[in-house]
Amino acid sequence: MDEMKRIEGAAKKVREALGTAEIGIILGSGLGDYADALEKADRLPYGEIPGFPVSTVAGHAGKLLCGMLHGKRVMMMQGRFHYYEGYSMKDVTLPVRVMQSVGVKTLIVTNACGGINLSFAPGDLMVISDVFSLTGQNPLIGQNLDAFGPRFPDMSCAFDRELRGLAHAVAKKQGFELREGVYAQMTGPCYETPAEIRMLRTLGADAVGMSTVPEVIVARHGGMRVLGISCITNMAAGILDQPLSHAEVTETANRAKGRFQALIDGVVKGI
Ligand code: HPA
Secondary structure (H helix, E strand, O other): OHHHHHHHHHHHHOOOOOOOOOEEEEEEEHHHHHHHOOEEEEEEEEEHOOOOOOOOOOOOEEEEEEEEOOOOEEEEEEOOOOOHEEEEEEEHHHHHHHHHHOOOEEEEEEEEEEEOOOOOOOOOOOEEEEEEOOOOOOOOOOOOOOOOOOOOOOOOOOOOOHHHHHHHHHHHHHHHOOOOEEEEEEOOOOOOOHHHHHHHHOOOOEEEEOOOOHHHHHHHOOOOOEEEEEEEEEEEOOOOOOOOOHHHHHHHHHHHHHHHHEEEEEEEEHO
């Protein structure tokens, strides 16, 4: 289907069911409950949105919610689409286009990731300063959607400096040290090999995950202000003498979720 028609069809349904919003939040692994913070929330399962893919990962509930938070209209994605699930980059980023279409100007992207920087520890939270991707993919490949942004968008400051400063100020007030670093995206679904982690460290990555970069590219193409916050759920492969598991990732994400939610909440309040 024509990409613009697909976006417009999904956005029409979302506008009718949920209205408009100014802030969008993509809730990563373990953060899904934060949707409960929305007041007077309306919910729309992805399955009811025309053109939307359906999330397949356990722990990703798969709905869009919209309500009030600290006096602002906020739309949240409970569950995101991953490239490793077999979705195209257009599928993965469709929700960001839909949010742009219903008025969202600021996007907060969250995720769980592995720590590459040896000074990090599981449970740490990290503001994303920059990203790179080794997926070999880009969601903007294909005809440019001029209605959203230019053919060659600037990515020299993908993460808004003011929002990053706000996140640090909130963390300081809440009494914990917020890390900052570069997030590298791999396709997954297998975790990386120790050799890949050494390569990523050499390339300048502080953390590694399987999401986020396409959503940020599309958000920036459409001119959104973007903040990225990662939860370091484990040390990346080969750093500790132990295997990686999804159970460890979800367990740490659950342990860190109180602090993670408080940080996001403080940021939304301060916007
Ligand atoms: N690698 C990739 N993705 C991840 C990791 C990891 O170590 N932890 C959580 N998501």
